[in-house]
Amino acid sequence: xxYLIKNGSIxxxxxxxxxxxxxxVENGKVAxxxxxxxxxxxxxxxGEGIEVINARGAVIAPGFIDLHTHLREPGExxxxxxxxxxxxxxxxxxxxxxxxxxxxxxxxxVGVVRQVLGAAREGGAVRVEPIGAITLGREGKNLxxxxxLVEAGCIAFSDDGSPVSDPAVMRNALAYAAMLGVxxxxxxxxxxxxxxxxxxxxxxxxxxxxxxxxxxxEEVQIARDIALAEMTGAHIHICHVSTxxxxxxxxxxxxxxxxxxxxxxxxxxxxxxxxxxxxxGEPNEQRAPTGRGKxxxxxxxxxxxxxxxxxxxxxxxxxxxxVSPPLxxxxxxxxxxxxxxxxxxxxxxxxxxxxxxxxxxxxxxxxAPGISGLETALGLVLTLVHRGEMDLVNLIAKLTEGPASVLxxxxxxxxxxxxxxxxxxxxxxxxxxxxxxxASKGVNTPVNGQRLKGQVMxxxxxxxxxxxxxxxxxxxxxxxxxxxxxxILEDE
Amino acid sequence: xxxxxxxxxxxxxxxNSQSSPPRRRHVLDLDDFSRDEIIEILETTASMKEVLxxxxxxxxxxxxTTVVNMxxxxxxxxxxxxxxxxxxxxxxxxxxxxxxxxxxxGESLIDTVRTLQxxxxxxIVMRHGESGAPYLVAQHFHGSVLNAGDGRxxxxxxxxxxxxxxxxxxxxxxxxxxVIVGDIVHSRxxxxxxxxxxxxxxxxxxxxPPTLLGPAALWTATWPNVTISHSLDACVAxxxxxxxxxxxxxxxxxxxxxxxxxxSRVFGVNAARVKRAAPHCLVMHPGPMNEGVEIMPDVATSxxxxxxxxxxxxxxxxxxxxxxxxxxx
Numbered sequence: 001x002x003y004l005i006k007n008g009s010i011x012x013x014x015x016x017x018x019x020x021x022x023x024x025v026e027n028g029k030v031a032x033x034x035x036x037x038x039x040x041x042x043x044x045x046x047g048e049g050i051e052v053i054n055a056r057g058a059v060i061a062p063g064f065i066d067l068h069t070h071l072r073e074p075g076e077x078x079x080x081x082x083x084x085x086x087x088x089x090x091x092x093x094x095x096x097x098x099x100x101x102x103x104x105x106x107x108x109x110v111g112v113v114r115q116v117l118g119a120a121r122e123g124g125a126v127r128v129e130p131i132g133a134i135t136l137g138r139e140g141k142n143l144x145x146x147x148x149l150v151e152a153g154c155i156a157f158s159d160d161g162s163p164v165s166d167p168a169v170m171r172n173a174l175a176y177a178a179m180l181g182v183x184x185x186x187x188x189x190x191x192x193x194x195x196x197x198x199x200x201x202x203x204x205x206x207x208x209x210x211x212x213x214x215x216x217x218e219e220v221q222i223a224r225d226i227a228l229a230e231m232t233g234a235h236i237h238i239c240h241v242s243t244x245x246x247x248x249x250x251x252x253x254x255x256x257x258x259x260x261x262x263x264x265x266x267x268x269x270x271x272x273x274x275x276x277x278x279x280x281g282e283p284n285e286q287r288a289p290t291g292r293g294k295x296x297x298x299x300x301x302x303x304x305x306x307x308x309x310x311x312x313x314x315x316x317x318x319x320x321x322x323v324s325p326p327l328x329x330x331x332x333x334x335x336x337x338x339x340x341x342x343x344x345x346x347x348x349x350x351x352x353x354x355x356x357x358x359x360x361x362x363x364x365x366x367x368a369p370g371i372s373g374l375e376t377a378l379g380l381v382l383t384l385v386h387r388g389e390m391d392l393v394n395l396i397a398k399l400t401e402g403p404a405s406v407l408x409x410x411x412x413x414x415x416x417x418x419x420x421x422x423x424x425x426x427x428x429x430x431x432x433x434x435x436x437x438x439a440s441k442g443v444n445t446p447v448n449g450q451r452l453k454g455q456v457m458x459x460x461x462x463x464x465x466x467x468x469x470x471x472x473x474x475x476x477x478x479x480x481x482x483x484x485x486x487x488i489l490e491d492e
Numbered sequence: 493x494x495x496x497x498x499x500x501x502x503x504x505x506x507x508n509s510q511s512s513p514p515r516r517r518h519v520l521d522l523d524d525f526s527r528d529e530i531i532e533i534l535e536t537t538a539s540m541k542e543v544l545x546x547x548x549x550x551x552x553x554x555x556x557t558t559v560v561n562m563x564x565x566x567x568x569x570x571x572x573x574x575x576x577x578x579x580x581x582x583x584x585x586x587x588x589x590x591x592x593x594x595x596x597x598g599e600s601l602i603d604t605v606r607t608l609q610x611x612x613x614x615x616i617v618m619r620h621g622e623s624g625a626p627y628l629v630a631q632h633f634h635g636s637v638l639n640a641g642d643g644r645x646x647x648x649x650x651x652x653x654x655x656x657x658x659x660x661x662x663x664x665x666x667x668x669x670x671v672i673v674g675d676i677v678h679s680r681x682x683x684x685x686x687x688x689x690x691x692x693x694x695x696x697x698x699x700x701p702p703t704l705l706g707p708a709a710l711w712t713a714t715w716p717n718v719t720i721s722h723s724l725d726a727c728v729a730x731x732x733x734x735x736x737x738x739x740x741x742x743x744x745x746x747x748x749x750x751x752x753x754x755x756s757r758v759f760g761v762n763a764a765r766v767k768r769a770a771p772h773c774l775v776m777h778p779g780p781m782n783e784g785v786e787i788m789p790d791v792a793t794s795x796x797x798x799x800x801x802x803x804x805x806x807x808x809x810x811x812x813x814x815x816x817x818x819x820x821x
Contacts, residue, residue, distance in 0.1 A: 198623070206710040209623040209645030209683055280523065315631060317624030361602055363622035365643075 001051065001464065002026045005473075007036070008055030008424060012062060013397035014404075014411035023060055025420040028463030033414055053473035055424050058457055061396050062412035063095025063126075063421035065403035066374065067185070067263055068160075068239060068349035071097070071128070074115060075104025080354040080441045082116065083123035085374070088352070088440035090125040090467035092374040093399075093456040095421035097126060097352075098407075100160045101133040108133035108144045113152045125466045126459075127421075129407075131185060134159045134173045140166055143173055150180050155407055158185035160239060161324070165191055167224055174234035183235040183261070183406065186225045188246070189325065193217035198365035200273040200326040208276065208317065210364060213326050215243040222246045226253045226260055237406055238262040240351050242325040244335035251344040261406045263349035264336045266380035267371050267446075270309065273327045275446050276364075278316040309383065309450055319360045319367035320446040323353070326369075337389050340398060347403040348395075350377045354442020372442030376433055378425060379452030385427065386453055392427065420463035424473070429455040515820050518637040519813055520626045521646035522687035530655065530691060536812035537656050537805070543580060544808055554583035554818050560608050561587045563619040563640070569779060569803070570640055574617045577810035581818075583615075601625065605632050615817055618642075623680075636817040638810075644678050650778050651684035653809040655692060657802050658733055661774055666693035669770075671727050673699040673759060674737030674786050677706055681737060681778045686715050695719070697727045700759065703748040724759050731769040735776045736761045739786045752785050762788045766796060774798050 003025040010033065011018045017033075024032040066089065072080035080088075082099075089097045099116060101107030107116065113130050120128035132154035136142045139162075146157060157177055163186065164170045170186075177184050194217040199205050201212020222238055226249060229236035238250055241262050250262045274281060314320070321327060339345040353370025360367050381399075384390040401411040412421060432451050435443035459467040522530075543551055559578040563571050571587065578585040588608075601620075608616060614635045618626055623643030630637045641647040659665050670689055676682045676698050689696050697719040698711060705711075708720035721727040728734060739755060749755050766775060775787070775797045783789045792799060 201706075203710050203713040206677075206706065207683075207714045209643055209680060211644075315627060317627045361628075363601065363620070363628060364624045365622055 008060035014413040069097040093423035178234035188221035219245040247339035324369035382454030540811040541808040554581035
């Protein structure tokens with residue numbers, strides 16, 4: 001099948017391109033990128049067997065790469081499968097997901113990795129890149145057979161969720177991974193300092209009487225891992241940085257030349273610990289500019305609507321807000337956004353962590369931590385663009401070029417000849433999150449029922465349509481502007 | 493979920509001065525109680541205390557109402573207090589204890605609640621080790637939930653009985669200097685008293701070592717007029733009320749204190765310290781006491797101690813709350 005994606009705003013951060021134009025897809029590849037200013041192509045016949053996708057008003061970008069996804073298969077298929085997780089990824093605009101190894105059994109041996117890759121080939125909507133476990137059984141003791149795992153297809157190593165506590169083991173893991181040229185992705189948490197935690201330690205935890213996870217529990221571990229990476233010359237990737245102190249540590253290490261990269265999640269970039277208070281707090285507390293940083297806050301009147309990310313819509317102690325690391329304080333969110341802007345944080349990664357009702361319908365501290373994030377990632381992070389805190393090109397870079405560089409890949413791009421992994425999204429599309437429509441089995445998200453601005457319209461993986469919202473782009477004989485299409489598209 | 497919101501949405505110190513919510517379905521914490529509502533409850537409590545002084549300590553107010561005491565934590569005294577309160581109002585009372593065992597996860601908690609509902613329970617009195625558990629129950633129960641203590645979070649009936657006792661003895665709460673001393677960070681009694689005392693205009697000082705308190709700013713952000721102190725000697729000077737909290741021995745084992753001996757020396761309420769307070773100063777304790785640790789035996793039994801009165805008033809306060817909740821359901 002051939003596709004001509006017409007009249008969209010092409011944003012290709014890897015090539016520093018932002019223009020209005022057409023993209024021609026043939027044989028699973030990007031065949032041509034046609035700038036609208038180039039009138040010579042207008043008259044060219046397109047030939048037979050081509051579908052024209054009208055992308056007027058929408059953004060055409062390389063497919064997003066998620067460095068941090070929990071697909072739960074094998075072992076916890078009641079929470080998610082590779083099929084449902086990758087379908088959710090496609091709905092979120094992701095064409096590559098890196099699967100974290102904390103499955104049952106974990107990705108600590110070649111057999112499991114082959115099984116994951118096989119299931120992805122058969123039932124996956126998008127590409128799955130497995131991350132191997134650092135240690136056998138994720139127990140923090142014996143290193144896995146990393147060389148063989150890399151041969152089998154692992155692109156990085158992590159004991160996500162069960163951080164390697166023993167610094168000597170971490171040192172060896174880093175040194176060994178450096179030989180293989182792959183990063184260690186570290187979930188930085190000092191388990192002694194965070195012991196028994198329910199939420200971020202701060203004003204809200206003090207009020208609610210919930211045991212806290214202090215920011216320092218993340219920071220001391222980031223400091224340790226940076227020191228070990230510096231010593232071994234290895235590439236350390238800091239997963240889901242959530243604290244201002246963590247951002248500062250990564251920034252300083254980068255300046256020293258340590259091979260460190262970092263990611264932040266959409267929820268840590270947009271939500272705070274105040275969400276745990278739910279309806280107990282003042283209604284509609286808006287994030288006020290702090291005056292730090294130089295960015296200007298655009299005042300989009302729509303952002304002041306009551307429906308805009310309003311924590312009072314949920315009950316107090318709502319377990320959908322429990323996530324690891326926890327939602328942090330306002331200052332931390334500010335610092336994360338600053339870090340994203342200045343390049344300290346390389347990538348936005350979802351930490352998509354689907355859970356079943358059983359894991360969440362319980363007392364707050366006992367609930368499994370995690371947010372189902374693939375399908376709301378874009379809508380959440382576009383909030384930063386709509387608020388004027390981040391420009392759209394840079395934001396897309398954090399979903400494409402940034403994560404590709406963490407993996408040491410040639411950047412995802414729309415260059416002719418590259419794989420046709422493409423996302424088309426409408427940055428201004430207004431919608432209300434409804435977990436009932438999720439492709440993911442995980443409906444655990446605090447933003448259910450919230451209004452977001454920005455939605456994926458179509459995801460193309462290897463030149464085939466992996467997800468399409470309604471009849472988006474269909475030829476109706478009139479010039480469509482996607483953002484005005486609410487009535488036609490509905491929310492399916 | 494919406495009904496829960498309705499009863500809790502007015503919650504904030506800023507809105508406390510406004511009129512009370514017309515119909516309260518649950519008592520989960522004091523954070524959503526206005527001054528007026530607290531005064532009404534204290535007035536109802538006085539009537540209930542009068543009932544308890546009669547030869548026949550029973551009125552038919554809750555006849556036909558089923559109260560379930562759902563206690564997931566050991567607490568004989570609180571459970572008996574609630575049971576006596578419900579019986580004095582002629583309610584049918586059932587006790588359900590299941591500490592720890594099979595009820596580990598909320599799935600079972602929700603199941604339990606649904607079962608109790610199907611059995612016709614009208615009011616659930618619940619004690620639970622996890623902060624926030626009553627909010628979960630309130631979302632799944634059509635009747636009323638009365639929080640009898642959840643984790644470190646809230647113990648509203650204790651705070652109300654403390655307010656009643658202070659008001660009964662000193663004639664007012666407003667303007668009084670109240671020192672809460674002890675294991676603040678782990679204390680639901682301290683948190684509920686912070687809401688209640690500040691709503692009533694008392695001046696509250698929290699006194700504890702930093703390991704049992706945390707940074708001052710974490711408290712003053714929610715309760716702006718509260719003072720933080722690490723010196724009991726300094727803050728008892730001129731105090732009208734000294735409220736002592738129970739120190740659990742596990743705190744020392746967890747490394748939060750060098751020793752119970754040192755804790756007692758620095759933060760124990762002893763006669764010398766009480767002497768520095770106002771002559772009429774009340775010494776309070778929510779019980780059970782570790783005499784010789786947070787409070788000295790001679791102080792606990794002194795003329796200024798109102799610890800037994802607190803226990804007596806507890807029954808009356810719980811009657812008042814159940815009575816008001818039954819009016820709604």
